[in-house]
Amino acid sequence: MHDVKGTQVDAQTRCVHYHSDIDIIALKFHCCGTFYACWSCHEEHAGHKPSRWPREQWNQRAVLCGNCGYEMTIQEYMNTSSCSSCSHRFNERCSLHYPLYFDMESRP
Template sequence: MTKQKVQGNQVDPYTRCTHYHSTVDIIAIKFYCCNEYYACYYCHQELANHTTSKWPKNQWNERAILCGNCHHELTIHDYMNASACPQCESSFNEKCIHHFHLYFDT
């Protein structure tokens, strides 16, 4: 498996950044607008030279979520219905559901 490059501010090997850095903040999201992985929405806002666009519902089967622990890529749909990585079973931050509207056309 090829390790994906994750953009962001002070991104660690688990895809955590200066904005989100708890032990469960281990996902990166591929942004629809640029097809690049970022550690979080705020990193994209700070570093990208374009406006953000959200993933449309008809593309939620795209692999756009990266587990920072094992680097397995999940589809958006699978991520939205998981509390942990299906590959390595590392827990995801359950509070991320409150940010879905920033990334996905909900």
């Protein structure tokens, strides 16, 4: 299984900050290539400032389904509300945090 960093991370990548049944994704941060349960976990544990994934790299596998361990591309994740492999539903409100992880202003 993947090593997901964070505070009180469970087997399905939930953390102390986000822990509902549908909070089951972890993101690989562009700056360090490490999976964290959420932005706040990165802030608390990484020891460096985050950087966002540029649009031209949205084909990278950087989103982890905590239910089955499938790694999807950023673009694949942004185009679905559930895992492409196991169909477990994701928290759709996570899209509000896209600008924290992904450069929403860069040109393709």
